[in-house]
Amino acid sequence: MFIDYLDDCGTTSLSLLTTQHLSGYIRTIAGYHKKSISAILTTLRSFLRFLYLNCYHEKDLSSDVPKLKQPHFPKIQSAWKPEDVKRVLESVDRGNPNGKRDYAILLMVARLGMRVQDIKEIR
DSSP: OHHHHHHHHTOOOGGGOOHHHHHHHHHHTTTSOHHHHHHHHHHHHHHHHHHHHTTSSSSOGGGGSOOOOOOOOOOOOSOOOHHHHHHHHHHSOTTSHHHHHHHHHHHIIIIIOOOHHHHHTOO
16 A cells, blocks of 8 residues: 555655655555554554665664554453353342342353343343
């Protein structure tokens, strides 16, 4: 996509790249999803570093590419041990309506494998 952008701009040599080219290209991806933008910017930085290290460009433009701050969300454990599931279910206070609701939701997750979105859509 970046090469296509440069072609549309009439840039015929990678040695002619400027920060204006980078800014213009980054504006074209502004409407993308944050993860897509982050991946594109990371790839662009790597490409620009490659150009510099292999003497295709006299300046390392990779530092001119902004970094998109992405919060880190660690992966949720994919499989629970049966004793852990049992312990979680036993910890729910089923003596009140909220506890009964929570217990029912946890049972749907543990026994039926329902996803959060499926449970939220239950009426």
